[in-house]
Amino acid sequence: MGFVQGLVCRECHRAFPAEALHVCDYCFGPLEVAYDYDAIAAHVDRERIAAGPPTIWRYGDLLPVRAAGADLNPGFTPLVRADRLAAALGLGEVWIKDDTRNPTGSFKDRVVAVALTKARELGFKVAACASTGNLANAVAAAAARAGMESYVFIPANLERAKIVTTAVFGGHVVAVDGNYDDVNRLCAELTSERPDWAFVNVNVRTYYAEGSKTLAFEVAEQLGWELPDHVVVPVGSGSQLTKIHKGFTELARVGLVEDRSVRISGAQAEGCAPVATAFRSGSDQVRPVRPDTIAKSIAIGNPADGWYALDVVRRSGGALAAVSDEATLDAIGLLARTEGIFAETAGGVTIATLAELAHTGVIGRDERVVAYVTGNGLKTVEALGPSLGPSIVIAPTLEAFVAAEQAAGGQPS
Numbered sequence: 001m002g003f004v005q006g007l008v009c010r011e012c013h014r015a016f017p018a019e020a021l022h023v024c025d026y027c028f029g030p031l032e033v034a035y036d037y038d039a040i041a042a043h044v045d046r047e048r049i050a051a052g053p054p055t056i057w058r059y060g061d062l063l064p065v066r067a068a069g070a071d072l073n074p075g076f077t078p079l080v081r082a083d084r085l086a087a088a089l090g091l092g093e094v095w096i097k098d099d100t101r102n103p104t105g106s107f108k109d110r111v112v113a114v115a116l117t118k119a120r121e122l123g124f125k126v127a128a129c130a131s132t133g134n135l136a137n138a139v140a141a142a143a144a145r146a147g148m149e150s151y152v153f154i155p156a157n158l159e160r161a162k163i164v165t166t167a168v169f170g171g172h173v174v175a176v177d178g179n180y181d182d183v184n185r186l187c188a189e190l191t192s193e194r195p196d197w198a199f200v201n202v203n204v205r206t207y208y209a210e211g212s213k214t215l216a217f218e219v220a221e222q223l224g225w226e227l228p229d230h231v232v233v234p235v236g237s238g239s240q241l242t243k244i245h246k247g248f249t250e251l252a253r254v255g256l257v258e259d260r261s262v263r264i265s266g267a268q269a270e271g272c273a274p275v276a277t278a279f280r281s282g283s284d285q286v287r288p289v290r291p292d293t294i295a296k297s298i299a300i301g302n303p304a305d306g307w308y309a310l311d312v313v314r315r316s317g318g319a320l321a322a323v324s325d326e327a328t329l330d331a332i333g334l335l336a337r338t339e340g341i342f343a344e345t346a347g348g349v350t351i352a353t354l355a356e357l358a359h360t361g362v363i364g365r366d367e368r369v370v371a372y373v374t375g376n377g378l379k380t381v382e383a384l385g386p387s388l389g390p391s392i393v394i395a396p397t398l399e400a401f402v403a404a405e406q407a408a409g410g411q412p413s
């Protein structure tokens with residue numbers, strides 16, 4: 001917190017104090033946290049970070065809160081070299097940032113830890129959110145840990161596992177008969193009706209979003225303080241993608257890494273691809289769509305940071321692709337069989353996009369690529385349908401096993 005200068009409007013660049021604000025009074029542009037980078041540069045170095053906790057809080061000097069709160073200590077998830085996946089895709093050097101390993105199984109634990117710590121500093125008593133699923137899990141769990149009351153708003157048609165793993169934490173789970181964009185609109189209205197509620201991705205969104213920078217910080221540190229050449233990031237609201245870019249830029253700005261450009265590519269599902277569609281048509285307009293995809297955690301038809309994500313992708317020399325649900329399911333299987341990582345549907349979208357960008361030559365064989373796998377497959381098991389099950393079903397005898405194996409053309413006895 002010591003290094004936060006205040007908030008600044010992303011559109012008109014007016015400055016505001018670091019309070020519970022999220023839009024500019026003058027132009028309604030979104031606000032962004034501004035830091036004193038010279039002071040940070042004088043204060044941080046690689047050793048200081050390495051001596052920190054194995055969580056997002058090792059990068060506390062670049063986050064907008066004073067100290068770690070009573071949170072679930074997310075972050076510092078494994079960055080794994082994925083040679084078998086790379087070979088299958090005809091790529092050279094591929095790494096997976098495995099954020100399935102966060103406390104509630106998605107990268108949302110990062111953003112929620114920052115948002116709720118800040119919300120408590122600002123005096124909010126209740127944690128709330130509009131969620132496509134993973135955010136609901138993360139808010140309910142972190143609120144339980146912090147002893148805060150919670151209200152999470154979700155579309156009623158969410159995966160069963162995401163509802164159970166939210167409700168278990170004992171907060172209020174409000175299922176809304178509508179899609180995420182309807183839920184979000186309701187929560188935007190509620191922020192004025194319930195001024196002591198911190199909607200992590202609405203009225204404290206400016207702070208929440210900063211948590212995603214740790215996805216960039218960790219990758220650079222885990223690569224031995226080097227920036228990758230190219231990253232592939234799933235796009236829901238687009239916030240995560242823009243903050244990964246901000247994170248890489250900040251590391252260079254404070255002298256922790258050598259400054260070089262990182263190509264940033266975005267992944268969307270065909271059934272909800274407003275940003276990828278704008279990219280493909282060369283348009284500056286992100287036109288809202290009505291989502292229809294199994295990748296529910298990124299099914300945002302009217303993405304708040306869509307234009308900013310599009311701009312980052314274009315300026316960095318990346319690309320955006322949209323993949324079918326079928327390609328997503330294939331990619332979940334491919335990642336599982338080659339690397340032993342079980343991703344949720346958003347992770348499948350990311351790996352399918354990685355495959356697509358490899359196939360079309362957007363990602364070169366000579367590039368060091370990082371794919372962000374942001375959520376755990378145990379939460380979207382329904383998406384895999386009845387196609388996966390036991391290879392054989394037998395009576396509990398040796399004879400039954402041997403007979404079944406032979407029938408399947410397996411080992412002769």
Ligand SMILES: *Cc1c(COP(=O)(O)O)cnc(C)c1O
Pocket residue numbers: 106107108132134135234235236237238239240241297298344346347374375376
């Ligand atoms: C929310 C979510 C995303 C998208 O993040 P945005 O910041 O909204 O673009 C990606 N993957 C998973 C697993 C998510 O839950």
Ligand SMILES: [Zn+2]
Pocket residue numbers: 009010011012013014024025026027028029
């Ligand atoms: Zn403004």
